Amino acid sequence: MNKFNKGKALIYFGLLMASAIVLYPFFFMIINSFKPGAEIMHSPNSLPSVWSAKGYIEVFDSINLGRIFFNTIFVSLSVTFLNCILSAMVAFAIAKTKMPGRQVWLRLILSSMMVPAILFTIPVYMMMYEWGWVNTYRVLIIPGAISAYNIFLLYQFMTQVDEAYLEAARIDGASEIRIFFKVVLPMMRPAMATVGILTFMGAWNDFMGPLLYIRDDSMLTLQMALFKFQQDIPAGNLEQVWAMTTMIAVPVVFVFFFMQKNFIKAFTGVGVK
Amino acid sequence: MNIRRYWVSYLFMLPWVAYFLIFMLYPFFLSLQNSFLDINILNPENTRFVGLTNWINGVADPYFWRSIFNVFYNQLIFISLSFVCALLAALMLNEITFLSSLFRTVLFIPVVTSVTVAMIIFDFVAAPTGPIQSAMMSMDMLEAPIFWKFEQWLPMPVLAVFSAWKWFGVQMIIFLGGIASINRSLLEAADIDGAGWWRKVTKIILPLIKPQIVFVLTINVINGLQMFTEVFMNFDLKGGPHNAALTPVLHLYQTGFEQMRMGEASTIGLLLAILIFILTMLQLKLTKGKED
Numbered sequence: 001m002n003k004f005n006k007g008k009a010l011i012y013f014g015l016l017m018a019s020a021i022v023l024y025p026f027f028f029m030i031i032n033s034f035k036p037g038a039e040i041m042h043s044p045n046s047l048p049s050v051w052s053a054k055g056y057i058e059v060f061d062s063i064n065l066g067r068i069f070f071n072t073i074f075v076s077l078s079v080t081f082l083n084c085i086l087s088a089m090v091a092f093a094i095a096k097t098k099m100p101g102r103q104v105w106l107r108l109i110l111s112s113m114m115v116p117a118i119l120f121t122i123p124v125y126m127m128m129y130e131w132g133w134v135n136t137y138r139v140l141i142i143p144g145a146i147s148a149y150n151i152f153l154l155y156q157f158m159t160q161v162d163e164a165y166l167e168a169a170r171i172d173g174a175s176e177i178r179i180f181f182k183v184v185l186p187m188m189r190p191a192m193a194t195v196g197i198l199t200f201m202g203a204w205n206d207f208m209g210p211l212l213y214i215r216d217d218s219m220l221t222l223q224m225a226l227f228k229f230q231q232d233i234p235a236g237n238l239e240q241v242w243a244m245t246t247m248i249a250v251p252v253v254f255v256f257f258f259m260q261k262n263f264i265k266a267f268t269g270v271g272v273k
Numbered sequence: 274m275n276i277r278r279y280w281v282s283y284l285f286m287l288p289w290v291a292y293f294l295i296f297m298l299y300p301f302f303l304s305l306q307n308s309f310l311d312i313n314i315l316n317p318e319n320t321r322f323v324g325l326t327n328w329i330n331g332v333a334d335p336y337f338w339r340s341i342f343n344v345f346y347n348q349l350i351f352i353s354l355s356f357v358c359a360l361l362a363a364l365m366l367n368e369i370t371f372l373s374s375l376f377r378t379v380l381f382i383p384v385v386t387s388v389t390v391a392m393i394i395f396d397f398v399a400a401p402t403g404p405i406q407s408a409m410m411s412m413d414m415l416e417a418p419i420f421w422k423f424e425q426w427l428p429m430p431v432l433a434v435f436s437a438w439k440w441f442g443v444q445m446i447i448f449l450g451g452i453a454s455i456n457r458s459l460l461e462a463a464d465i466d467g468a469g470w471w472r473k474v475t476k477i478i479l480p481l482i483k484p485q486i487v488f489v490l491t492i493n494v495i496n497g498l499q500m501f502t503e504v505f506m507n508f509d510l511k512g513g514p515h516n517a518a519l520t521p522v523l524h525l526y527q528t529g530f531e532q533m534r535m536g537e538a539s540t541i542g543l544l545l546a547i548l549i550f551i552l553t554m555l556q557l558k559l560t561k562g563k564e565d
Contacts, residue, residue, distance in 0.1 A: 007470075012372075013363045018362060019379045022438065025394045026382070032397075044397065045404045089285040099282035112297060114553045118499050118522055122496065122529050122539045123300035123307065129314060146292045151419040161477065176281035193385065205387035207502045212530070223389045227506060232394055241393065249390045256385045260378045265442055268450045 029249065033242035042239040053245030062109070062240065063229065064218070065247070070219040074201040075140045082145035083199045084192050091154035092180050096166060106155065113148040125212055139213045140221070144203065150195045157191035158184065194266040197259070204252075222248055282317065307539035314535050317376050327540040336512075338520045341498075343429055347521050348497040350433035352490060358437060359444035359489075377389075377449070381442040388502045390437070395435045396507065410462065422507060427517035432485075432503050444489050452480035484560045491556035501526070520544050 019098070032040050033055055035048040038142045058272060090109075124143060161184060185192075210224040213267040226248055230241050255268045257265055295553060310325045312522030362380055366373050383391060397403050409415040421427040455478065463473050479486070502524040504513070510531075512519030521541070529538030 008369065011368055012364055014364070015380075017374045018358075019376060022380055022383060024404070025391075027399050028398060030392045035527050041402075044400075044402050045407055086288040090289045091522050093282040093285035097279065097282040097285075099279045099286075105286065108293075112293065112548060115297065115301075116495070116499065116546050116549040118525070118543045118549075119565075120296065120300045121522075121525065122535055122542055124296060125302035125529075126301065126303065126307075126314060126535060143296050146288050151289065180281075180285070201385065204487060205389075207387075207389060211505075226393070230506075232528075245390055245393050249386050249394075252385055252387070252390075253382055255383065257378065260374075262382070264377065264381060264446055267381075267384070267446050 003063055016261060026253070027247065029135075029242060029246055033246040035239060035242075037236055038238045040242065041235070052239075053117075055239030055241075056247070056262070057242045058237070058240045059247070063225065067218060068222055068225045070221050072135075072204060072223075075137060075221060076200050078137075078141045079144050080196050080200040082141070082152050084196055086146040087150035087195065088185065088188060088192070091158050092152045093160035094151075094160065095155050096174060096179075096184060108158065109151055111218065113152065121208070121212075128213060135215045135219055136213075136215050137219075137273045140203075140206075140209050144209075147199070150199065154191055157188060161187055165221060193241040193262050197262055197266045199269050225253055296357075302545060304539045308543055312491050312535040312537045313533050315533060317362050323536070327537045330537060331540040331544055335525050336516060336519060337521070337544070338518050340512075340524045343517065343519055344497045344500065344521065345494075347429040347433050347436075347500070348494050350430050351436045351497070352493050355437040355441040355444055355493075356489070359441045362441070362445045363448035363452055364478070366449060367511065380445060383439045384408070384442040386439075389506065391439050392503055392506050393431060398544045399431055399435075423514055425514050428504075428508070428513045432507075432518070433501075435503065436500075440493075440526050447485050447489055451485035452478060480563065487556055487559045491552055495552055496521075498545060498552075499551055501525055531535065 028045070032044060033168075034053065036052050036054060040051060093099055093104050099105075112135050115189045128134055128143075134236055157268060159198075166179055166189075169183050174182070178232055205223060206221070207223050207227070210219075210221045214220055214224060226244055229244055233241055300408060308327050309322060309324060310320055311326075312320045347416070366377055386400045398405060400406070401420060404525060406415060406418055411417070419427070459477055459481075460473060462517050463477055468476070498520075499522055500520045504518050506519050507513075508518050510527075512527075522545075525541045525545070527540050528534050528541060
């Protein structure tokens with residue numbers, strides 16, 4: 001065994017406590033989702049006296065969860081796919097072609113990152129309303145299909161790609177489009193994972209978009225559906241709220257556990273540099 | 274000739290140019306124009322020019338300043354709490370290797386859950402019958418249960434605790450990155466000189482991760498100014514007791530989408546953007562100044 005001093009023991013104790021505090025609310029959620037309704041009201045903090053899956057069954061009876069999952073997955077995947085490919089194209093044009101004015105473009109894209117999204121809420125809503133995009137998938141996909149932040153991240157990764165590969169391909173007579181798809185994109189895989197994870201999470205967790213633009217229940221995404229469900233449910237049917245919350249939270253945590261290295265790397269990129 | 278030569282580059286730039294024109298430049302001018310108009314989106318023919326009225330009303334609106342005050346009140350508590358927790362966690366994780374990545378993963382879980390899910394869970398944990406209050410009552414630390422949503426001064430601190438629980442993982446990871454990039458020999462030299470843990474933290478680690486600290490502080494205030502979902506969910510789309518939970522974005526939402534005053538809402542958006550822009554500039558200045 002390693003040598004184990006007092007300081008280390010204290011650190012492990014501290015981290016265990018912190019983990020317990022962080023995880024307790026999730027534990028609370030799961031135990032309550034398996035209680036019969038009334039029990040959640042009078043003893044919310046104890047283990048269920050009878051484990052019951054009633055809440056889960058009721059949720060499937062009262063809303064079209066399949067459709068809502070489909071909407072969310074469809075929208076998030078589309079946003080992620082478009083962001084990866086479109087942002088990479090722009091990053092390639094700036095980082096790896098000899099296009100004139102590349103620095104000006106880069107500076108413009110960087111400065112656009114400083115404009116807060118809140119400025120566009122009202123005018124973009126008015127545009128979407130006028131164009132009749134309200135209550136469609138495209139309103140949730142197109143306005144978020146490309147982002148300056150993703151371009152910048154991919155640009156930074158692309159500047160590290162060795163020019164020699166591109167020169168070799170050019171000498172072989174490959175077109176720029178071919179070089180982009182066959183040489184650069186395959187080398188961008190780790191960068192794409194980073195951009196993909198951040199974008200997917202942003203789209204999956206988006207609340208404001210569906211709140212403003214979605215009117216029909218059949219077009220709802222998970223976050224909005226959960227919010228509405230929680231607002232509408234009578235206090236006696238709490239087991240349904242907990243069942244739905246668990247069903248939405250647990251898959252995300254699972255995915256995160258399997259891909260945690262990538263996730264954490266993606267968030268480190270958010271920091272300085 | 275240039276165009277023929279670089280047509281692929283220009284083609285690849287097209288998505289960004291289109292996006293920039295349609296979803297940034299045009300809305301920006303639309304917003305600017307709207308800020309001088311009285312618009313009702315339901316009967317657009319009634320739109321009229323009102324000069325600086327929206328700007329004057331926007332700046333003079335007590336709700337606007339109340340919402341700004343609320344954000345800073347909230348952020349003061351959130352930042353001090355999450356900053357200390359994140360820094361402590363990062364320092365602890367930096368000291369160990371065994372199970373380090375497991376702890377990092379676990380402490381990061383709240384970050385990946387959505388605000389909606391996290392808020393619903395947290396709401397019940399903080400409720401009068403929830404675990405925190407029942408534990409405090411059983412230990413005689415609390416006389417009567419507290420309904421935080423109905424108290425004048427409580428919504429913002431409670432939401433600050435929520436945010437700290439939800440977001441400190443990001444800060445922890447950023448600090449960990451900063452600490453990892455510190456030259457090991459500096460810390461070893463300090464060890465040889467017999468410096469204690471506290472001296473090492475305050476004299477070496479903190480000064481060297483200053484860019485990360487400035488980044489975390491400003492980005493939090495900027496995000497705080499855009500806080501919306503938490504308040505929207507908890508206070509029935511209102512600003513809480515005597516607007517104690519009103520945030521700028523909720524104020525904008527109410528003005529634009531409930532009172533249908535799009536012109537004034539556009540002005541609020543512009544005012545917020547100006548404020549956030551100033552904060553961004555401040556952050557860039559503070560971090561740049563230190564790196565040179």
